[in-house]
Amino acid sequence: QVTLRESGPALVKPTQTLTLTCTFSGFSLNTSGMCVSWIRQPPGKALEWLARIDWDDDKYYSTSLKTRLTISKDTSKNQVVLTMTNMDPVDTATYYCARIAGCGRGGYYFNYWGQGTLVTVSS
Amino acid sequence: DIQMTQSPSTLSASVGDRVTITCRASQSVSSWLAWYQQKPGKAPKVLIYKVSSLESGVPSRFSGSESGTEFTLTISSLQPDDFATYYCQQYNSFPWTFGQGTKVEIK
Numbered sequence: 001q002v003t004l005r006e007s008g009p010a011l012v013k014p015t016q017t018l019t020l021t022c023t024f025s026g027f028s029l030n031t032s033g034m035c036v037s038w039i040r041q042p043p044g045k046a047l048e049w050l051a052r053i054d055w056d057d058d059k060y061y062s063t064s065l066k067t068r069l070t071i072s073k074d075t076s077k078n079q080v081v082l083t084m085t086n087m088d089p090v091d092t093a094t095y096y097c098a099r100i101a102g103c104g105r106g107g108y109y110f111n112y113w114g115q116g117t118l119v120t121v122s123s
Numbered sequence: 124d125i126q127m128t129q130s131p132s133t134l135s136a137s138v139g140d141r142v143t144i145t146c147r148a149s150q151s152v153s154s155w156l157a158w159y160q161q162k163p164g165k166a167p168k169v170l171i172y173k174v175s176s177l178e179s180g181v182p183s184r185f186s187g188s189e190s191g192t193e194f195t196l197t198i199s200s201l202q203p204d205d206f207a208t209y210y211c212q213q214y215n216s217f218p219w220t221f222g223q224g225t226k227v228e229i230k
Contacts, residue, residue, distance in 0.1 A: 037219075047159075047167065047210055049219040062218045063124060096166055108214035109157035111178065113166035 002026035004036075004097050004114035011120050012087050018119060022080040022097030029055050029075050035103035036080045037110065038071065040093040048093075053080055054103055089121045125149050125213050129222035135230040142198040144225045146211035151192060155215040158187055158196045161224075162207045170209075171196065201227070 008020035020038070027034055038050040051071040052060040061069050070083045080097060095117055098110035126149035136142050146156070154174045159167035169178045171187040174194060184199040198205055206229055211222040 046223045047212070047221040049212075049221070060217055064218075098166075101169075101172065106155065107172065108155065108219070109169055109172045109212065110159075110167070111169050113168075116166055 002099060002112045004099060004112060006095060006097050006114045006117040008095070008117055008119065010118060011122065013123050014088055014121060016087050018082075018084045018087050018091070020082045020084075020095055020097075020117065020119075022082070022114060024078050024080070024097070024099070027099065028078070029053075029073050029080070031055055033103050033105060035100040035108075036073070037098050037100060038080075038082045039096045039098055039110070040091075041096070041116075042090075042093040045093075050095075051082060052100070087121045092119065092121045094118045124218055125152060125216060125220050127211055127213055127220050127222040129209075129211060129225050131225060132223065133226045133228060135228045136201050137230045138201055138203060140201045140230075142201050142205075142227060144196045144209055144211075144227075146194045146196070146222050148192040148194070148213055152213040152215035154189065155213060156187075156189070156194050157212045157214065158185075159210045159212065160205075160207045161210065167210060198227075 004024045034055045037052040053071045068085045073080050097114045099112040101107035101111040128147045130145050158171040161167040170181050174189045175187040186197045188195045208224045208226045
């Protein structure tokens with residue numbers, strides 16, 4: 001059974017760095033074809049893809065947020081970590097991690113999601 | 124970036140209605156398009172991938188189709204559990220992008 005769970009601070013101040021952790025089970029990021037992404041959703045707004053990390057440590061980022069994002073993995077802990085620098089109130093959103101159905105095989109859609117974690121940026 | 128434009132933004136319908144949601148891509152996404160359903164306070168759930176392939180466990184009343192760069196999600200007979208917001212997503216090229224969503228409301 002595949003599960004993902006996001007964790008991190010609920011409140012950050014402007015200019016601070018946000019660190020979110022996705023802890024997953026039911027699969028391994030050591031396995032070929034496994035990839036995990038982060039997606040966010042501001043309150044009442046649409047989904048926005050942020051970043052992806054692959055089993056072979058390839059990484060991909062949103063064009064508009066590339067300079068602020070870093071994604072990494074700790075396969076021994078079954079975790080994926082996203083850091084976002086220089087947080088701003090417009091970054092207030094629910095942040096989701098999700099597993100990609102089939103990396104390298106064209107199945108680049110999200111078939112398992114965490115429940116999401118709401119991050120508010122405010123002083 | 125590829126822009127995904129959904130229409131309508133809101134749709135009012137009754138149980139049993141046939142519902143169609145459209146998603147238009149600003150350029151070709153080949154057939155790399157998925158549809159998600161999201162209920163308030165919940166994570167999205169994939170319904171359809173690769174334009175028309177039904178995800179396991181999704182009811183057959185959901186279907187997808189394409190015509191060029193225009194994609195359609197159809198619910199053949201709307202059920203009470205289907206009132207939700209629906210998003211399309213292209214995964215043909217980076218950055219992956221979503222539509223702005225279509226909310227299906229009770230009429």
